[in-house]
Amino acid sequence: MTTPTNNQAFAAIDIGSNTFRLLIARPSISTSKAPWEIMAYTHRIVRLGEGLHQTHMLCQAAMQRALTALSEFSAILEQHHISPKYTLAVATAAMREAKNGALFCQQVATETHIHIQIIQGTEEAHLSLLGACAVLPEGESHDMLLFDIGGASTEFVRASQHTTIDTISCKLGVVRLVEAHLHSNPPSASDYQAMKQTTHTHLDAVEKYWQMHQNHFPKYLVGTAGTVTTLAAIDLNMSEYDADIVNNHHITYPRFCQLRDKLLSMSLEQRQAMPAIEKGRADLMIAGLAIMESIIERWNYDVFSTVDAGLLEGAWLSIAKAN
Helix, strand or coil, rough: CCCCCCCCCCEEEECCCCEEEEEEEECCCCCCCCEEEEEEEEEHHHHCCCCCHHHHCCCHHHHHHHHHHHHHHHHHHHCCCCHHHHHEEEHHHHHHHHCCCHHHHHHHHHHHHCCCCCCCCCHHHHHHHHHCCCCCCHHHHHEEEEEEEECCCCCEEEEEEEEEEEEEEECHHHHHHHHHHHCCCCCCCHHHHHHHHHHHHHHHHHHHHHHCCCCCCCEEEECCCCHHHHHHHHHHCCCCCHHHHHHEEEEEHHHHHHHHHHCCCCCCHHHHHCCCCCCCCCHHHHHHHHHHHHHHHHHHCCEEEEEEECCCHHHHHHHHHHH
């Protein structure tokens, strides 16, 4: 691999099961900051995985939302003169599980000129780790369990000194949980417990894998992706989101419980009115809480860190290092 020139800009697109994100950046010449200098960033809540667990297909409404978002991304890429050679677009669980996922990728390429790579769960976890480690302090990345909560899947990465020990991808996501178990407004105790029970079923499999291979529970717990960073923004009482402040924010278990109780007591409309929760995420926060709480309880962590950088930034680093 060659080192990119300082003037060359690269783009990464994260096509998630809930959120689509675009990053355009140049390699940073500073050694004290993140390795990218952001030129443009945007995201759209698309909910591509809507109904997927029932039909195993991307529905027409979701595909139309996706095409609208990606057409907007394509226009931004053109504005910044980023060619396909310097763009990496990766799609995760919804696209790889849908029977019509590959066909839809072809339609996207025809209509937007964005060429999507559907990546497997292990590659998704690898890129998430790559992005997270770029902003984490050395101490935490030395012995870390990273969890990346998506719309249709959650990845678990055990890592030591920026190196992956192993990765596991589960069909556990906030869109799946909400569609299957969130039936009350405000959420009922039974709804929330059903989400946790489903989560623990997946954590059983994760733990069994670890016990069969290397039965080691990392010292530090780190979370990334939208529901995690939104919880950090709520804890920080943000009216305007600031990724630099969210990065390496710590939430203790007692504080998590306070935030959980507050959000569970609120109606959907009340959560939607919170400045820190963007449109389209208010219902998903409940599922995110259930997943986070199950992880914390299961493996007895008393605090976890939040990072804004993950799959998107890992994809950017991958394309930048390849050119």
